[in-house]
Amino acid sequence: MIESVRKMFVVFKPVWTILAVVSLSLTLLLGLMLISLQKEQSAQSQEIREDFTWNITQVEREGLVFLDSVHRYRDAPQQENFENVTLLFDIFWSRIYSLEEGEFGRFILEVKGTKESLDILKKSLKKLDPVVARIAEQPQQHCVTIIDETSRSLKLIHVLANRMSEHMMNKNESKRNRFSKLYTNALILLACTTVVSVVLIILILKQQFKLDHLTRKLEQRVEVQSADLRTSRQKVLLLSQAVEQSPASVVICSENGEIEYVNAQFEKISGYSADEIIGKKPNILKSHKTPHELYEEMWKELKEGREWRGELCNRKKNGELFWEQISISPIIDEETRVTRFLSIQEDITQRKQYEQRLLHMANYDDLTQLPNRGLANDRLGQAIRSAGRTGDLVGLLFIDLDNFKQVNDTLGHEGGDELLKNVALRLASCLRSCDTAARFGGDEFVVILSELTTRDDAIHITKRIIGAFSKPFTIQKSKVLTTTSIGISFSPDDGIDPAELLNNADSAMYLAKAEGKSGYRIFGELI
Numbered sequence: 013m014i015e016s017v018r019k020m021f022v023v024f025k026p027v028w029t030i031l032a033v034v035s036l037s038l039t040l041l042l043g044l045m046l047i048s049l050q051k052e053q054s055a056q057s058q059e060i061r062e063d064f065t066w067n068i069t070q071v072e073r074e075g076l077v078f079l080d081s082v083h084r085y086r087d088a089p090q091q092e093n094f095e096n097v098t099l100l101f102d103i104f105w106s107r108i109y110s111l112e113e114g115e116f117g118r119f120i121l122e123v124k125g126t127k128e129s130l131d132i133l134k135k136s137l138k139k140l141d142p143v144v145a146r147i148a149e150q151p152q153q154h155c156v157t158i159i160d161e162t163s164r165s166l167k168l169i170h171v172l173a174n175r176m177s178e179h180m181m182n183k184n185e186s187k188r189n190r191f192s193k194l195y196t197n198a199l200i201l202l203a204c205t206t207v208v209s210v211v212l213i214i215l216i217l218k219q220q221f222k223l224d225h226l227t228r229k230l231e232q233r234v235e236v237q238s239a240d241l242r243t244s245r246q247k248v249l250l251l252s253q254a255v256e257q258s259p260a261s262v263v264i265c266s267e268n269g270e271i272e273y274v275n276a277q278f279e280k281i282s283g284y285s286a287d288e289i290i291g292k293k294p295n296i297l298k299s300h301k302t303p304h305e306l307y308e309e310m311w312k313e314l315k316e317g318r319e320w321r322g323e324l325c326n327r328k329k330n331g332e333l334f335w336e337q338i339s340i341s342p343i344i345d346e347e348t349r350v351t352r353f354l355s356i357q358e359d360i361t362q363r364k365q366y367e368q369r370l371l372h373m374a375n376y377d378d379l380t381q382l383p384n385r386g387l388a389n390d391r392l393g394q395a396i397r398s399a400g401r402t403g404d405l406v407g408l409l410f411i412d413l414d415n416f417k418q419v420n421d422t423l424g425h426e427g428g429d430e431l432l433k434n435v436a437l438r439l440a441s442c443l444r445s446c447d448t449a450a451r452f453g454g455d456e457f458v459v460i461l462s463e464l465t466t467r468d469d470a471i472h473i474t475k476r477i478i479g480a481f482s483k484p485f486t487i488q489k490s491k492v493l494t495t496t497s498i499g500i501s502f503s504p505d506d507g508i509d510p511a512e513l514l515n516n517a518d519s520a521m522y523l524a525k526a527e528g529k530s531g532y533r534i535f536g537e538l539i
Contacts, residue, residue, distance in 0.1 A: 068173045074104045075166050086155035101144045123179040129172045136165045261357035283329030299327040334361045377451040380436035388450035392510045395462045406503040407461035407470035410517035414495045414529040416455035442477045495530035
């Protein structure tokens with residue numbers, strides 16, 4: 013049968029050739045029409061997705077930038093930061109309102125629930141508008157309100173984005189289903205024309221394929237070898253670019269610890285150029301702030317072929333200290349010998365500073381900068397334990413300002429805050445270096461007196477404080493006189509538990525206040 017077909021093909025070769033060309037042309041035309049239609053639909057969907065992604069990304073970015081400006085204003089309530097907050101709020105406002113404009117706005121409002129979400133966002137902005145306008149009056153309180161409200165708005169934007177994405181997916185799925193039906197019908201026609209074309213073309217080009225097959229094999233072999241060579245070159249180039257453009261410092265040292273390579277980020281952070289640093293050892297960055305034991309541990313790990321990770325305080329060329337998170341890995345050859353060391357170093361100075369600020373905020377009163385209640389309790393416990401070992405006394409003074417409410421009523425809270433700052437300074441001036449003054453809240457302060465040999469030492473300091481507060485304070489250009497009522501308790505006589513000692517001193521203070529203020533009472537004398 014195959015031989016008959018071959019003879020028929022020889023006889024009717026011109027006819028078969030024309031039919032093959034016609035069938036192939038029809039196949040190509042139909043295929044091009046399907047591809048064009050698919051590209052058009054894909055382009056429309058892509059345009060909508062890009063428009064949506066751009067708008068949502070811009071809104072979210074402006075929200076995050078505004079949120080960051082509020083954080084900076086809270087940390088540094090200056091005029092420049094205040095102007096940034098108001099300006100970025102207006103930009104954030106306009107970005108959200110722009111979502112309803114134009115073709116994209118009409119599209120977004122088609123989605124169920126988006127209009128309600130946008131209305132909620134608008135209400136949130138209107139709610140924030142007067143708070144932002146009055147942020148300078150109470151920076152801390154208003155900043156917290158703005159941050160909370162803006163965070164909720166950003167979460168709502170995420171919800172809106174998810175809802176839009178789901179809508180677009182459903183819409184695209186519907187388009188795909190319609191196109192699938194059309195595509196199925198077209199495939200049937202394509203299959204018929206393709207079968208005819210393939211049969212004819214196979215008969216015509218059978219012998220030609222043998223030659224083409226040998227040619228392609230040779231070309232493929234050359235192409236594979238060329239591709240392997242290009243891939244190798246690209247990998248080397250990519251690795252070189254990645255290391256040179258890395259946001260982290262990269263240092264390669266010899267087996268003896270001499271620097272052989274540094275990237276641009278290392279030069280930028282340390283201040284040393286590559287010419288200055290290559291050939292030297294990394295200890296040129298030593299700040300002498302890192303314990304020597306840490307370096308010994310590091311070299312022990314590296315010499316044993318293990319990776320070392322840690323944090324080091326180093327010094328730049330200009331003398332400035334900075335912190336780095338460092339990961340050092342030994343480079344081992346085929347014979348398991350350490351030939352070099354690779355160090356990846358990330359500047360974490362800002363993170364360290366932020367951690368220190370958080371630690372200070374957790375342990376110190378924001379207004380007076382004195383230790384807060386938590387830190388005071390901790391230090392009182394330490395003082396009691398130390399006195400238990402040495403046999404000394406610990407004195408605790410519980411101090412309450414007399415008539416502080418009148419100052420607040422007369423001069424306002426700003427005047428009261430200014431008075432508390434001055435009280436803290438004057439109180440600290442009356443104490444020894446081993447004593448601790450702390451603010452317990454409101455107008456209440458405590459003083460922890462360590463290393464006392466007799467009760468008279470505590471009474472002497474108490475009288476010094478009362479005498480210091482007999483002089484008026486200058487608050488808002490006005491003379492303000494506020495005295496103190498002080499209660500005193502001693503450890504171990506009045507207790508060895510911090511809470512018990514505080515309660516006893518508090519009781520003595522209330523009795524001193526009841527007896528006419530500007531005086532002191534000792535808890536042991538009340539029993």
